[in-house]
Structure formats: C-alpha cells, structure tokens
Amino acid sequence: MDINELRLQIEGDVVAIADQDYEEVRNKLVWNELKPQRRPALIVRVPSERDVVAAVRFAREHGLGVAVRGGGHSWVGFALRDNSLLIDLGSLNDIRLNADRSLVVQPAATGREVNARLAPHGLGFPVGHCPTVPLSGFLLNGGLGWNSGGWGPACFSIRSANVVTANGEIVVVDDHRYSDLLWAIRGGGPGFFGVVTQYELQTYPLPKAITTSTFFYHLDHIAAVGTRAAIAAAAMSRQTELTMFVAPAPPEFAEQCRSSNGYIVIVSAVAFVDSSAEAAALLGELERALPADGCLGKQINESATLDGLLDLGGSLWPDHHRYLADTLWSNTPPAQSLDVLRARFLHAPSRRSVAACVIRTRSATNAPALPDAAFSMTAQSLLLCYAVWERAEDDATNAAWHREAIAALDRFAVGHYVGESDIVASPSRAERSYAPANWARLKALRQTYDPGGLFLNQFR
Numbered sequence: 404m405d406i407n408e409l410r411l412q413i414e415g416d417v418v419a420i421a422d423q424d425y426e427e428v429r430n431k432l433v434w435n436e437l438k439p440q441r442r443p444a445l446i447v448r449v450p451s452e453r454d455v456v457a458a459v460r461f462a463r464e465h466g467l468g469v470a471v472r473g474g475g476h477s478w479v480g481f482a483l484r485d486n487s488l489l490i491d492l493g494s495l496n497d498i499r500l501n502a503d504r505s506l507v508v509q510p511a512a513t514g515r516e517v518n519a520r521l522a523p524h525g526l527g528f529p530v531g532h533c534p535t536v537p538l539s540g541f542l543l544n545g546g547l548g549w550n551s552g553g554w555g556p557a558c559f560s561i562r563s564a565n566v567v568t569a570n571g572e573i574v575v576v577d578d579h580r581y582s583d584l585l586w587a588i589r590g591g592g593p594g595f596f597g598v599v600t601q602y603e604l605q606t607y608p609l610p611k612a613i614t615t616s617t618f619f620y621h622l623d624h625i626a627a628v629g630t631r632a633a634i635a636a637a638a639m640s641r642q643t644e645l646t647m648f649v650a651p652a653p654p655e656f657a658e659q660c661r662s663s664n665g666y667i668v669i670v671s672a673v674a675f676v677d678s679s680a681e682a683a684a685l686l687g688e689l690e691r692a693l694p695a696d697g698c699l700g701k702q703i704n705e706s707a708t709l710d711g712l713l714d715l716g717g718s719l720w721p722d723h724h725r726y727l728a729d730t731l732w733s734n735t736p737p738a739q740s741l742d743v744l745r746a747r748f749l750h751a752p753s754r755r756s757v758a759a760c761v762i763r764t765r766s767a768t769n770a771p772a773l774p775d776a777a778f779s780m781t782a783q784s785l786l787l788c789y790a791v792w793e794r795a796e797d798d799a800t801n802a803a804w805h806r807e808a809i810a811a812l813d814r815f816a817v818g819h820y821v822g823e824s825d826i827v828a829s830p831s832r833a834e835r836s837y838a839p840a841n842w843a844r845l846k847a848l849r850q851t852y853d854p855g856g857l858f859l860n861q862f863r
Contacts, residue, residue: 404465406445412461413454415494418446432472432491433480434535437725437798439827441480443470443489450494452565452573452600459598459857460571462488468859471598474511474537478728479827481593484859490598492539500524505562506604510539514548518709527609527709529554533720534713539599544822545590545778547785549712550675552641552764554607558589558778565601569853573600587848590778592821594833594845594860596853610642610675613709614682616690617702618670619656622649622663624697625745629738632670632762633784635692639764643685644673647741649748649758650719656699666748667699673712679704719757720789725798727790727805729832730823731816732782737762740786740815747808752800753792761785777845779838780818787823788812 410417418428420442428446430438444467447458462469472482472491482489495509498520506528508517514530517538521527529548531541538557541548546557554560563577566584576584587595620628629647636645652660652667660667672689674682683704690703720726733740737760744758762784773779790805792798821836834842 409445409447409458409461412457413447413449415450415454416448418448420444429483432475432483432489432493434476434722435478435480435726436723436793437727439480439483441483441485443484443487445488446491447488448491448494452495452567455490455492455567455598455600456571456573458488458490459567459569463569463571463857469598469857470859473539473543474513476533476536477540477593478726478823479825481827487859492598492600495600496537500526500606504606506606508538508602508604510599510602511537513537514541515710515713518713521606522609522709525609526606527554528560528604528606529557530709530713532713532716534717535722538602540593540822542602543588543590543595543599544592545820547761547820547822549673549709550610550642550644552644553675556590556778557604558776559774560605561585561589561602562605563603564588564599567598567600569596569855569857583848584852586775587777587845589774589776590821590837591845592777592833592836593826594849596849596858596860609709611677612674612679612682613707613712614674614676614679614686615702615705615707615712616672616686617705618690618693619653619699619701620668620670621659621697621699622666622668622745622748624694625649625668626738626742627694628668628670628697629741629760630736631692631694632689633737635689636762636764639672639688640674640676640685641765642675643764644675645689645762645764646671647737647760647762648719649741649744651754651757659699664749664751665754666751673707679706720791721755723793724755725792725795725801727802727825728787728823729805729809729825730785730787730820731812732780732785732818732820733815734783734817735815737784740784740812743811743815744788744808747804747811750804751790752797752804753790755791755793756789756801756804757791758786758788761787777837777841779841780820780836782817785820786812786815
C-alpha cells in the first residue's frame with residue numbers, strides 16, 4: 404500500500420501510524436482526556452467532500468476498514484479503531500442559512516456556532532446541551548437537545564443530507580431520494596454505513612420568553628423530590644424541560660452539603676414559551692408540587708437565552724477532564740433510580756462527577772408517536788451518569804465507581820441512548836438502543852449499502 408498515492412489524491416493531510424506526529428494527532432481526535440488506546444493505521448484529515456470520496460475509494464482498494472470522526476465529542480472515542488483508515492471531518496464546519504430559513508451545516512459545526520448563526524434571526528434549533536458538541540454525531544445519535552419536548556429530537560429536523568456511500572459515490576438523501584438512508588441517518592448512530600458530509604435542517608421560531616426555575620435540595624431528600632417532580636411533570640407542557648441533577652454543590656451551599664460528599668440535588672425547569680405569564684404559570688406548577696422540606700434555595704422565573712443555557716451545560720461537562728458516561732431509558736418512578744444514585748454519590752471518589760435524570764413532561768399516554776426512523780427508543784425518563792475527574796492516576800478508582808453505579812442502575816433500564824452509552828465496553832447496549840424492528844431494519848440496510856462491511860462499527 405502506497406500512502407503517497409493517497410496524499411497525491413487529496414488536499415488534506417494523511418498521517419500514518421509511523422509518522423512522528425501520529426500520537427499528537429491521534430490524541431487530539433478525542434475531546435475526552437481519557438483516550439482510548441486503539442490506533443488507526445491512517446488518519447485522513449479532509450477539508451472537502453471530494454477528499455472524503457478519495458479516502459473511501461482508497462480504503463476500498465486497499466482493504467482497509469473505514470471509521471469516521473465527526474467532531475470528536477464521542478465519550479468513548481468510537482472513531483478510533485485499530486488498523487483502520489480514519490476520516491476526520493473536523494475541518495468541515497461551514498454553516499449557511501437559506502432564504503427559506505432552513506440551515507445547511509457541515510458535520511463539525513457545534514451547537515454554540517449554530518445558535519450564534521440562528522439567534523440574530525429569531526430562530527432556534529434543538530442543539531446539544533453541551534456547547535462544544537458538534538452536530539454530526541449528535542444528529543446521527545438522535546439528538547436529544549434543548550427543547551426536545553417542543554421541537555422534537557433533532558434528527559427529525561433533518562430535511563436532507565449528502566452522503567458518501569461505501570462505493571465512494573456522493574448521494575443526496577431526502578424523503579424522495581434514498582429515503583431509506585434518511586431513515587437510517589435519523590438515529591442510526593455511529594453504526595451508520597456512510598459518511599454524512601452535509602445536513603439541511605429545519606429551524607424553528609425562537610421562543611421569546613425562555614424562562615428557568617431552579618431548586619436546590621440536600622441529597623438526603625432526593626427520593627421525595629423525585630416523586631413530587633414526576634407528579635408535576637405529568638401535568639406540565641412539553642415545552643417545559645425538567646431535569647434533576649446530582650451535581651457538585653455551588654459554593655453558597657458547600658457547607659450544608661458536607662455530609663453528602665459535597666453533592667447537591669438540583670431541579671432545573673426550562674419553559675420554552677413566548678410570554679413571561681405563560682412561563683410563570685407553567686413553572687409555578689412545579690414550585691407548588693416540590694416539597695419545602697430540604698430545600699436549600701431556589702431561583703424562580705429567571706429570564707434565559709439559549710446561549711446562556713449552553714453555558715450551563717459547559718459548566719457541568721467542562722473541557723480538559725477525563726470522562727466515563729452511560730445512560731438508560733426507564734419507566735420506573737424516578738425516585739427509585741435517584742435513591743440508588745444518592746447512595747453511589749455519597750462515595751464518589753471525584754467531586755466533579757455528575758448525574759442527570761430527564762423526566763418527560765406530559766404522560767406517555769398523551770405523547771405523540773415518534774416518526775418512523777431508526778431513532779425509536781424512549782421512556783418516561785432518561786438517566787445519565789458521568790464519572791468526571793482530572794488525573795490519570797485516579798483512572799482505576801473512578802472507573803470502578805462508575806461501573807458499580809451503572810450496574811446498580813441497569814435493573815431499571817428498558818433501553819439505552821446510543822449517543823451516550825458505552826457501546827465499546829458493552830456492545831449489547833447498541834441493540835438495546837432501538838426498537839427490535841428498527842434494529843432489524845438497520846442491519847438489513849447495512850447489508851444493502853455496505854455488504855462488505857467497509858464501515859467499522861459494533862452493529863453487526
């Protein structure tokens with residue numbers, strides 16, 4: 404295999420495993436400071452769609468499996484595969500707003516960048532909760548972003564996409580052309596059998612009165628708070644996002660949380676509505692439902708912006724840290740799983756770890772059915788647990804704590820969210836991220852579009 408042949412075909416860079424800068428380049432491919440040890444044979448950094456085509460064709464000709472890095476925010480560094488040709492899309496980050504208010508984005512554009520482009524026009528999109536999350540993997544995984552209750556999971560806002568297939572051809576997919584590929588892009592996750600180089604997205608009017616209410620409780624009261632929050636959620640509008648966090652206590656509550664290992668319960672509600680009166684009415688339901696006992700403080704009916712909400716996400720998931728992450732969908736009353744979390748966080752070895760329980764507003768019986776797409780797994784709540792720490796010498800201790808926490812929670816699971824589950828350590832989580840019929844269709848489509856298994860994934 405002559406690597407110089409590929410270098411002559413593309414405008415971008417080709418970094419081989421024997422090159423002096425290989426390790427530096429490889430490490431920068433993953434946002435998480437906990438780097439996988441998997442080592443691609445070639446890393447191809449592409450500045451254009453044309454280069455993607457050349458890289459795919461080169462891999463086919465030389466028997467290399469292809470892995471794709473969208474923006475590098477995968478917790479498990481899924482794109483790093485041994486002996487592969489890794490296509491790095493990190494330079495493809497253009498954003499264009501069309502006259503019809505649709506948005507054309509390349510894979511590495513982040514939620515922060517998308518919001519900055521849309522907000523001056525009074526528009527919004529359900530970007531990821533963390534501001535540095537690029538759109539490509541986020542959309543492929545389903546896209547559980549801000550205001551998913553009102554705008555829906557982001558994948559359902561994909562109008563069309565450009566895809567480089569396993570044959571090295573560029574196809575445009577939409578509801579009329581290659582509609583089965585569009586079905587797979589909408590939630591197919593890292594197992595998607597192609598390279599998406601561009602998305603066209605539907606945008607939405609930005610709510611004029613985004614409003615938050617936040618309540619702080621001692622960890623000992625987590626079960627009672629979870630019970631009352633779930634009751635309130637059943638009556639709240641889908642335009643209200645309700646999340647309970649187990650998080651490091653803010654400085655003003657640190658002394659009161661010493662007995663809980665420095666952790667606090669935060670109940671966060673965000674109303675995505677157009678008037679302050681409507682917001683106050685929606686958020687007032689939650690305030691009246693939550694118990695007074697154990698409440699350390701509250702911030703009621705505060706005006707917010709989508710950019711400010713992204714700042715909040717950035718504070719919970721900071722850069723330059725080591726992470727382990729996993730998730731589960733559950734129909735068990737949140738109080739039960741939250742009480743398990745309480746017991747685990749009382750002994751968390753790091754004071755930076757965090758968990759979230761997103762409680763679905765409105766009852767499941769009133770929820771509209773999901774559109775037909777690969778994305779097909781939901782439940783009454785989504786539980787997310789992250790071990791977060793800084794030093795390599797603490798890896799083993801934090802990994803053991805996270806494994807034990809997830810094992811204790813797994814009995815509540817009806818499925819998982821493929822975008823934030825450790826499908827490298829537990830490949831079965833991939834299948835459990837889809838309804839059985841959707842999983843079967845994904846596998847069948849892979850055989851149609853990539854029968855030779857050019858694109859590497861765990862979905863076999």
